[in-house]
Amino acid sequence: MLKKYILPLAMIALFASCEKDDNKVDNPDDGHEEELITTVRLIFTPTLVIAQSDTFEFVDTDGPGGNSPTVFDTISLNANEIYTVSTEFWNESEVVPENITTEVLDEDDEHIVCYDSDNATLAVTRTDSDGNYEVGLSSSWTTSTVSMGSITVSLKHQPNVKDGTCAPGETDVEVVFPFKIK
């Protein structure tokens, strides 16, 4: 009598305990990357003369791979000027562009923006702080003589390892902008 029930019960238990799989194979996701960064935007405001702000960008709307970057500006600056620069990161792969800068700011103790110029005619210092270390979303750029070069703008993610330098962590952004000082 026992044996009459054990096998059917086992079968029911077996199939009832199955985890569910979703059946939307033929209706796939269109893909969504958390915190994808497609755009680096640098907004320059001169401090010694009164003039309009200038914006320079790197834009790769479909993210790494796929199509080539659509915008890759040369940063064009005036000689002997001091600019305040605000650096922004955007995800423009979505219909409504997402401002990643605010997320970086929310986690400013895990992030640092680094500026590395290959020519002494352009010097950059970070002007903001997370309380302990600089962040670099705001910076001051000082130009001297007419010249050309390149500057590497990078965003580092440094959870638990931020020490004020650019060495630790993972690189989220690294764009080598050419610059010319007129």
Place this chain on the structure above:
Amino acid sequence: MIFNVSIGQTNCKYTLSGTVLDEHNSEPLGFALIVIEGTVNVTTSDSLGRYTLKNVCAGTNIVHCDHMGCERIIDTINVQSNQNHNFHPEHHVNELGDLVFTIQRKEIETQQEKTLSKEAIDQSTTQQLGDALKSMQGVQNQSSGTNVSKPSIHGMHSNRVLILNNEIRQEGQQWGTDHGVELDFTTTNSVHVISGANSLAYGSDAIGGVVILKPAPLRRRHGIEGKVFIGGESNGRKGVTGAEINGNFKAIPQLSYKLQGSLKKSGNVHTPDYFIDNTGLEEKNYSWAVGYKASNYGIQFDYSDFNAEYGVFSGAHIGNLTDLNNAFTAEQPNTANEFSYDIQRPYQSVSHEMIKAKSFFYINDSNKLELIYGRQFNQRSEYDSHSTEDEPDFNFNLTSHTVDAKYTHHGKWQHQYGIQGGYQANTWSGRYFIPNYEKYAIGAYAIETIKKGKHLVDFGLRYDFNYLNVYYYENGSLLKPAHEFQNINGNIGYSYKLTDSLSFHSNLGTAWRPPAVNELYSNGLHHGSAALEYGDQNLNLEQVINWNASLEKHWKKWDLKTQLYANYFSNYIYLAPTGETQLTIRGAFPVFEFKQVEATLNGIDLEVKYALHSKVDIEFGSSFIRANNLTNNNFLWGMPADEYNSSIQYKPNFGKMFQKTVFELNFQYVSRQDRFQADEDYVDPPKGYGLLNFKAYTKLNFKTPLTLFFNVNNVLDVSYRSYLNRFRYFTDEMGRNFTFGIKYNFEINEHHHHHK
């Protein structure tokens, strides 16, 4: 019971006869003892497995069949006339009592097989599958960090190796090396590794070979047996525990059950110089089975659930080539250098559920039917170091159904015919890596075996058809491309067994696999590796022609085992550098594309054992692989380097209390892989290394035995990097590691009447 032998009485005039056949392969089993319970009516089977019991009384008879190395069978037979009844004992490695039978049956007769001893399986309790199998010559551990590992057979792994766990082909996200094998190795009772493309009955795609893992069979005698074990490792402060009970009902001797569970927990492991950050793991697994087994038919249900969380070394999470360069030029990783059990981002969370239903039926003495259905559900979530929300960055669900119908005939010719069908569906969410797909597969095979004296020949044919339907969005529109692949495999094998001291096997066969979905559809930055990887939708199937030959010879003091193999591919699929770089917001990345090339992969495995003394054995083993890309006239990427093993075993006799005591000192030397193509990798292969390992094992001979082991891996605390570890760019391997384990086997017997 009443002593009821009453020859001459009219109701005891019947004859019970039949054959005793191996449950597994229908080989006749001679010298089995057949007894009618409560009587002295006893007989043994002859060399062809036949038996005859005369003077059997009418009515219900309980008949026992015992065969050495097998579980006792107790069948209830209602006798009303002269009757035929067959027994199908199942080989079982009995750990209880002081005699341990280690009769290992082979899976394929014409093939050399590599197995792990019971003791080696015990000593692998705390390890992952890849680690456990690497002691076999020609088998390596292909890994991504310390938690993700899989076996590599003769330089082939992932999609080229078929893993058959409890008779079901393990289906997971096995593309690439960054996904492990999602199974609980503590349930494994026996391991067979078949190297070479000769496994038609298991699948068409075992290009490198098959790993066959089997749990303990259900108990078929009244009572309950079981085991409880705990184990630990000093490095990572790992703890492993588990238990298994296996029982059989007295009231219904055909009905058996099994219940098993295990837990694993580990924290950050350390190299000789530093902790490898975020390398903790956690596993929670359980399984159960119920089976009903009559003399000529049976049915069994199995369920298993595997759940794991694996920390991914935080220093291996790199953003671009600059990070990668910093990582491999750094003296030590720029990550937290402390112990912790916490698993933080990045980590993987995986579960694997399997259900299985199996039935078999003996049509008659020599014909058997089997039907196996399996459903697997594999879920994988990967969490990057980035997001702070609790959402995974990407998520895969893979559901697989397999059906396997098999007919075997045992006779002068052994026939094995089978049909296999499969369906698989993959869905994903989060960041794109591979698309959704549905895969349909069907295959049919026939294998014939004939044995004549010392010679055995087998040959077989297999046909497979695969249909792959892929679903993905491109520029906002849904694309549904389909792929069809079909092919025929053939195999011919020969084995010559002069005596137990000399045997020779040779096998020629083919295997093929359809390109995996990542090889067809990868598109973009590969998670964690600084490369842009592109699939090719026009890839064709990959087929290998494999030849292997092996020789085993035993002299009085010497043992020799060697295997030679050669593989030829006209269309080997691999990820090839294009030489181009592509600019992204993270900098420039090299571009890789999946390509097919003509390739050969040849090698030799060698094992020599010498009995220096009755208690001391010396062993030497080595494996060499030579793999060439004939299209480029260069080397194939990522192949295991030459490996040498030497060990000395001391088997002292500490009296009756200690059984199977072994002390072993082992030195493994892995040379640097010098056969590589410079532009295919960011860094040249790491230098060679030598590791000293120590093992101690014993079995305390209580009424129910207690197994103990204590191992030290990397005794000299050597800093090294393995070429077969994808994380070799970022960190050294684990340093010295003390491992221990205790296993207690128990048995609760319900006493039944014994014949004396």
